[in-house]
Amino acid sequence: MTFTFFSMFFGAGNLIFPPFVGAQAGSASVPATLGFIVSAVGLPILGVLAVSFAGGFDRLASRVSPGFATVLAVAIILTIGPCFAIPRTATTSFEMMIVPFLGGADATGATGAGGASGKWIAQLIYSAVFFALAFLFAQKPEKLSHVLGRFMGPLLIALIAILFAACLIHGVDASVAPMGDYAQGQLARGFLDGYQTMDLLAALYFGIVISANIRALGVDSEGTVRRETAFAGLGTGVLLVLIYGALSYVGVVSGAIAAIDPSTDTGATVLTNLTSSVFGHAGTAFLGVVFVIACLNVCTGLICTCASYFHDRFRTVAGHGVSYRAWQVIFTLFSFVVSNAGLAAIIKVSVPVLSALYPIAIVLVLLALTHRWFAARFARVYFWTVLLVGIVALLGCVVSLAAVFGFGEAGAFGWLASALDLLPLQSYSLGWVVPAFLGAGVGVIDSVAHGRGGE
Structure with a gap:
C-alpha cells in the first residue's frame, strides 16, 4: 500500500x-x-x-x-x-x-x-x-x-x-x-x-x-x-x-x-x-x-x-x-x-493562487485532525476559521497577482499590500496564521453562545 x-x-x-x-x-x-x-x-x-x-x-x-x-x-x-x-x-x-x-x-x-x-x-x-x-x-x-x-x-x-x-x-x-x-x-x-x-x-x-x-x-x-x-x-x-x-x-x-x-x-x-x-x-x-x-x-x-x-x-x-x-x-x-x-510563467502565476488555497486547506486539515476533541464540540469553529483565513489569503493573492502582471503595489493595491503587511508573520507570507487562531476563538464563542455542537 x-x-x-x-x-x-x-x-x-x-x-x-x-x-x-x-x-x-x-x-x-x-x-x-x-x-x-x-x-x-x-x-x-x-x-x-x-x-x-x-x-x-x-x-x-x-x-x-x-x-x-x-x-x-x-x-x-x-x-x-x-x-x-x-x-x-x-x-x-x-x-x-x-x-x-x-x-x-x-x-x-x-x-x-x-x-x-x-x-x-x-x-x-x-x-x-x-x-x-x-x-x-x-x-x-x-x-x-x-x-x-x-x-x-x-x-x-x-x-x-x-x-x-x-x-x-x-x-x-x-x-x-x-x-x-x-x-x-x-x-x-x-x-x-x-x-x-x-x-x-x-x-x-x-x-x-x-x-x-x-x-x-x-x-x-x-x-x-x-x-x-x-x-x-x-x-x-x-x-x-x-x-x-x-x-x-x-x-x-x-x-x-x-x-x-x-x-x-x-x-x-x-x-x-x-x-x-x-x-x-x-x-x-x-x-x-x-x-x-x-x-x-x-x-x-x-x-x-x-x-x-x-x-x-x-x-x-x-x-x-x-x-x-x-x-x-x-x-x-x-x-x-x-x-x-x-514553464516559468506558469509557476510564477501559480504561486499566488496556491498561496491562497493552501492556508485554507491547511486549517481544514488541522481542524479535521482535532475534530474529536475540539472542533466537534464547537461546530462554528470551521466556519469562522476558514472565513478569516480565506479573506487574508485571497487578498494576498490579489496583491501578488497584481505584481505578477505588472501592476505593482501602486494605486488601489498599494494600501491593500500595506494593510496586509501589518499582520504578524506576513513578511514570511504566513499572515494567515494569527487570523486562523482568531477565527478559532470566535468560532468557540459563537458555538457556546448559540449552543451549537459538532457532528
Missing part, C-alpha cells in the same frame, strides 16, 4: 522543484529543504489522514458549508487540472526533452532573440502534439496507466538514485551563496515553495481512495483502516523525505557547476545543467524521454479526472449537461493554450 500511496503523489513535477530549491539555497540548503519537506511531505500525509477520518473531502468541507465545499472543490480541480498542473506536464517535458537541443541555446539552455522565437515555435508544435496524444490516450486511460504505471515509479526512483550517486562522486568544492528568494529566510521560503507540488490539494481527494483500497482488502474495522492508512502514509513520507533530500543535494551540486537565474530558470534547467555536464547529451536525452513518458501519463489521468468531475458535478437532475467527451475537449484545448505561456 505504501508504494501505491507513493505513486499517487510522486510525478515528474515533483522531480523539478527540490533541485531548484537546492540550487537557489546553496550553502543554506539544509533549512530550505527542511521547510520544503514540511509542506511537501508532512502536510499531504496529514491531509490524507484528515480526509480519511472525515469520510471524504465533501463531508469535511461541508462542515464549513455545502456551498463552500463545492466552490473549494472546483477551485482545487481547476488548480490541479487545466489551470496549472495539466499545462505544466507539457511545459516541463518540453523544457527537459527539447530545449537542451534547440539550436542557438547556450550551455545553460538560454537563447538569444532569434533562439527565443525558435523556442516559442518549437513549444507550440510540441505542445500541440503532446496534447493531441494525451487526448487520444484519455479515451482509454486504463491502457496507458496499466502499462506505464507499473514501471514509471521505479524508473523515476532509479533515475534519482543515479543522479544522486553521480553528484556524490562529482562532489561540490564550494556551495554557492543563497540567491533569489532564498537570500534570507530559507526555512520559510522552502515551506512556501513546497506548495508548488500541489500535493496537499491532491491529498484532499487521495485520502478516501486509500481508505477504500484498504477496505477492499477485507479490513472492516474503522480503527484498523485508520491505522493502516497511517502506516502507508508514514512509509510514503519516509520515501519522499529521502528522495527530496537527495534531489535538493543534486540541485546544490548543479548550482555549483552552472549558475542559474532564479527569475527565469526552473528546476528543469537545474537538472539539464547537471546531466549535460556529467553525462553529456545522451544522459540529457534519456532524462528527457523519461519526463515525456511520465508527464504524458500524468496529463492523461488529469484530463480524465477533471472531465469526470465536471461532468458528474454539473449535469442536471435529469442527467443533461455538457458531455464527458466535451469536457475532455475543453480542458485539453484550454491546457494547450496555457502551456504555451512557458
Whole structure:
C-alpha cells in the first residue's frame, strides 16, 4: 500500500522543484529543504489522514458549508487540472526533452532573440502534439496507466538514485551563496515553495481512495483502516523525505557547476545543467524521454479526472449537461493554450493562487485532525476559521497577482499590500496564521453562545 500511496503523489513535477530549491539555497540548503519537506511531505500525509477520518473531502468541507465545499472543490480541480498542473506536464517535458537541443541555446539552455522565437515555435508544435496524444490516450486511460504505471515509479526512483550517486562522486568544492528568494529566510521560503507540488490539494481527494483500497482488502474495522492508512502514509513520507533530500543535494551540486537565474530558470534547467555536464547529451536525452513518458501519463489521468468531475458535478437532475467527451475537449484545448505561456510563467502565476488555497486547506486539515476533541464540540469553529483565513489569503493573492502582471503595489493595491503587511508573520507570507487562531476563538464563542455542537 505504501508504494501505491507513493505513486499517487510522486510525478515528474515533483522531480523539478527540490533541485531548484537546492540550487537557489546553496550553502543554506539544509533549512530550505527542511521547510520544503514540511509542506511537501508532512502536510499531504496529514491531509490524507484528515480526509480519511472525515469520510471524504465533501463531508469535511461541508462542515464549513455545502456551498463552500463545492466552490473549494472546483477551485482545487481547476488548480490541479487545466489551470496549472495539466499545462505544466507539457511545459516541463518540453523544457527537459527539447530545449537542451534547440539550436542557438547556450550551455545553460538560454537563447538569444532569434533562439527565443525558435523556442516559442518549437513549444507550440510540441505542445500541440503532446496534447493531441494525451487526448487520444484519455479515451482509454486504463491502457496507458496499466502499462506505464507499473514501471514509471521505479524508473523515476532509479533515475534519482543515479543522479544522486553521480553528484556524490562529482562532489561540490564550494556551495554557492543563497540567491533569489532564498537570500534570507530559507526555512520559510522552502515551506512556501513546497506548495508548488500541489500535493496537499491532491491529498484532499487521495485520502478516501486509500481508505477504500484498504477496505477492499477485507479490513472492516474503522480503527484498523485508520491505522493502516497511517502506516502507508508514514512509509510514503519516509520515501519522499529521502528522495527530496537527495534531489535538493543534486540541485546544490548543479548550482555549483552552472549558475542559474532564479527569475527565469526552473528546476528543469537545474537538472539539464547537471546531466549535460556529467553525462553529456545522451544522459540529457534519456532524462528527457523519461519526463515525456511520465508527464504524458500524468496529463492523461488529469484530463480524465477533471472531465469526470465536471461532468458528474454539473449535469442536471435529469442527467443533461455538457458531455464527458466535451469536457475532455475543453480542458485539453484550454491546457494547450496555457502551456504555451512557458514553464516559468506558469509557476510564477501559480504561486499566488496556491498561496491562497493552501492556508485554507491547511486549517481544514488541522481542524479535521482535532475534530474529536475540539472542533466537534464547537461546530462554528470551521466556519469562522476558514472565513478569516480565506479573506487574508485571497487578498494576498490579489496583491501578488497584481505584481505578477505588472501592476505593482501602486494605486488601489498599494494600501491593500500595506494593510496586509501589518499582520504578524506576513513578511514570511504566513499572515494567515494569527487570523486562523482568531477565527478559532470566535468560532468557540459563537458555538457556546448559540449552543451549537459538532457532528
